Amino acid sequence: MIAQETLLHLRQAPVAERLRVIEWILQSLQADIADVQPNVPTRKPFKVRTFHLGQEVHCDRDEIYSERG
Numbered sequence: 001m002i003a004q005e006t007l008l009h010l011r012q013a014p015v016a017e018r019l020r021v022i023e024w025i026l027q028s029l030q031a032d033i034a035d036v037q038p039n040v041p042t043r044k045p046f047k048v049r050t051f052h053l054g055q056e057v058h059c060d061r062d063e064i065y066s067e068r069g
Contacts, residue, residue: 010018
């Protein structure tokens with residue numbers, strides 16, 4: 001917590017000094033936020049390989065889902 005003496009001193013300070021303090025606090029918060037944000041890995045492109053099962057496969061969704069229960 002900020003000491004009451006510090007708050008009293010800030011209230012009595014000129015507006016220019018109070019604005020400077022606000023700017024320092026804002027810069028500090030921006031630096032803290034920048035440090036916390038995770039680095040998102042870049043996505044790598046991929047290739048889809050086709051393959052042949054030897055015959056054409058027909059699937060019936062209703063039959064597949066009925067087997068699951």
